[in-house]
Amino acid sequence: MxxxxxxxxxxxxxxxxxxxxxxxxxxxxxxxxxxxxxxxxxxxxxxxxxxxxxxxxxxxxxxxxxxxxxxxxxxxxxxxxxxxxxxxxxxxxxxxxxxxxxxxxxxxxxxxxxxxxxxxxxxxxxxxxxxxxxxxxxxxxxxxxxxxxxxxxxxxxxxxxxxxxxxxxxxxxxxxxxxxxxxxxxxxxxxxxxxxxxxxxxxxxxxxxxxxxxxxxxxxxxxxxxxxxxxxxxxxxxxxxxxxxxxxxxxxxxxxxxxxxxxxxxxxxxxxxLGLHSFFTVGEDECRAWTIKKNYTAQQAAGVIHTDFFNKFIRAEAVHYDDFVKHGSFNKCKEAGAWRLEGKEYIVKDGDILNIRHS
Ligand SMILES: Nc1nc2c(ncn2[C@@H]2O[C@H](COP(=O)(O)OP(=O)(O)OP(=O)(O)O)[C@@H](O)[C@H]2O)c(=O)[nH]1
Ligand SMILES: [Mg+2]
Known part of the structure; x- marks a missing residue:
């Protein structure tokens, strides 16, 4: 930008x-x-x-x-x-x-x-x-x-x-x-x-x-x-x-x-x-903020990380930042029903933490 x-x-x-x-x-x-x-x-x-x-x-x-x-x-x-x-x-x-x-x-x-x-x-x-x-x-x-x-x-x-x-x-x-x-x-x-x-x-x-x-x-x-x-x-x-x-x-x-x-x-x-917001990826290597247009789908957001992720997109694992902070871990989010599997048309929300599953 x-x-x-x-x-x-x-x-x-x-x-x-x-x-x-x-x-x-x-x-x-x-x-x-x-x-x-x-x-x-x-x-x-x-x-x-x-x-x-x-x-x-x-x-x-x-x-x-x-x-x-x-x-x-x-x-x-x-x-x-x-x-x-x-x-x-x-x-x-x-x-x-x-x-x-x-x-x-x-x-x-x-x-x-x-x-x-x-x-x-x-x-x-x-x-x-x-x-x-x-x-x-x-x-x-x-x-x-x-x-x-x-x-x-x-x-x-x-x-x-x-x-x-x-x-x-x-x-x-x-x-x-x-x-x-x-x-x-x-x-x-x-x-x-x-x-x-x-x-x-x-x-x-x-x-x-x-x-x-x-x-x-x-x-x-x-x-x-x-x-x-x-x-x-x-x-x-x-x-x-x-x-x-x-x-x-x-x-x-x-x-x-x-x-x-x-x-x-x-x-x-x-x-x-500019109608932008952020999503996050987290892990042992890096925690990272990504900037996308507000209407981007999960597949488009995946494409911002890597073009391969766009082409080979399967699903996005998603937890909202607020839910993650509230429950404390991905496992606790799963138990509470705050962990989601989203398809390629899902509109990414500001503050989503995503993990892209790809082939
Ligand atoms: N008193 C006062 N002086 C300021 C303020 N802001 C900037 N200045 C001064 O105004 C002068 C011009 O500031 P610059 O930041 O160079 O302005 P600019 O818009 O980049 O100028 P150009 O690139 O020439 O168009 C400098 O001497 C600054 O120190 C302010 O809030 N108060
Ligand atoms: Mg100047």
Whole structure:
């Protein structure tokens, strides 16, 4: 899973990125290309399973986080969406707008004042215009090609592009359009921005902690049509805290009145907007968390572990984590009727512990 941090210049993307990667020394230098870091997804349930099974290793799920260079303004008050930027986010599954909420006169804001709602709406509009420009030029090209070529793919693509354009013309982002699997496949190679799932993270300073919740509630009601999740975070405070031990960190966060770290919020939101959840495998070698789509069947989940498990799937032995913790062992789960044998169509639940039987 790939997540891209995008936004106007100096909103705190790199500061956030450094807290996520627990790297407090990376200078927040201006870069032309995206920096990437593979982040372990913290998982209390997995930690607990590791304590019980005492395996050789614990393998957490991971997520790749991309720190994109800030978007600059052009002279006509538009944002410059460069090819470097588009290439940087091309394979991202979801984007997070990193929006400036902190006040600091020594750090310039490209629009010269602090107004998170304006910045969010500005990015939404600019990204939508970028998508429309792309779709329009693509459509024009396809309409020319279709006259010369008998390629069925071109014929199929035209109505999909038209459908997307029609949606954008209503000022709606492509993430809110319904596309079937074939339509999505046709669009998958393109550099569309609003088709990606969206989280919005607003970077506040210490002085705003007590008023943040009210702000966020207000933004949520104004941004309903964006279909995005909005979270506040405190990059500068957290960057200072990430040098401390985890214990000290949580004490200081409580002192500040911050009840959850930016990393935790970003990860939870990513799972939520991408419709993902986790299942576990356990054993003497390793205890491991796997990330899958919420609608995955047991056979598809088995395929995430190994393609052979998909092809040679017989059954999945399943116990839910909560049942396992309640009863204490697989044998006790069997006695209590909490141990199940599931077929390939079974929809895996968040927190299932699976053992795949295969031929
Ligand atoms: N006062 C204050 N400064 C902050 C906060 N968050 C980030 N900064 C500072 O703002 C400046 C820009 O932060 P960066 O994290 O580099 O911002 P960025 O979005 O990566 O910037 P670009 O990559 O140039 O777009 C740095 O000097 C940070 O130390 C904050 O919450 N409060
Ligand atoms: Mg940066």
């Amino acid at each position: 790939q997540i891209g941090l995008v936004g106007l210049q100096h909103s705190g993307k790199t500061t956030l990125f450094n807290t996520l990667s627990k790297n407090s020394s990376n200078p927040t230098a201006v870069k032309e290309e995206a920096a990437v870091e593979v982040v372990k997804v913290p998982d209390e349930r997995l930690n607990h399973l590791t304590q019980i099974f005492n395996p050789l290793k614990q393998v957490n799920a991971t997520i790749e986080i991309f720190d994109l260079p800030g978007l600059k303004m052009s002279d006509d008050n538009k944002v410059k969406i460069t090819n470097i930027f588009l290439n940087g986010v091309k394979n991202n599954d979801a984007l997070f707008y990193i929006i400036r909420g902190f006040k600091d006169d020594t750090i310039m804001h490209p629009m010269e004042s602090i107004n998170p709602l304006r910045d969010i709406e500005f990015l939404e509009t600019e990204f939508l215009l970028s998508d429309m420009a792309f779709l329009e030029s693509r459509l024009e090209k396809l309409k020319k090609e279709v006259l010369k070529s008998k390629d069925e793919k071109i014929k199929k693509e035209i109505p999909v592009i038209e459908k997307c354009l029609f949606h954008c013309e209503k000022e709606l982002p492509l993430r809110t359009i319904h596309l079937d699997e074939n339509e999505l496949k046709l669009l998958s190679g393109y550099q569309l921005l609003t088709i990606k799932q969206l989280g919005i993270a607003i970077n506040y300073d210490e002085d705003s902690i007590s008023t943040v919740d009210g702000d966020i509630a207000q933004f949520k009601s104004k941004l309903e049509k964006s279909n995005a999740t909005i979270i506040p975070f405190f990059a500068k405070i957290e960057l200072e805290l990430c040098r401390m031990s985890e214990e000290d960190q949580s004490v200081f966060m409580k002192d500040y009145g911050i009840n959850e770290s930016a990393l935790s919020k970003i990860l939870k939101t990513s799972y939520q907007i």
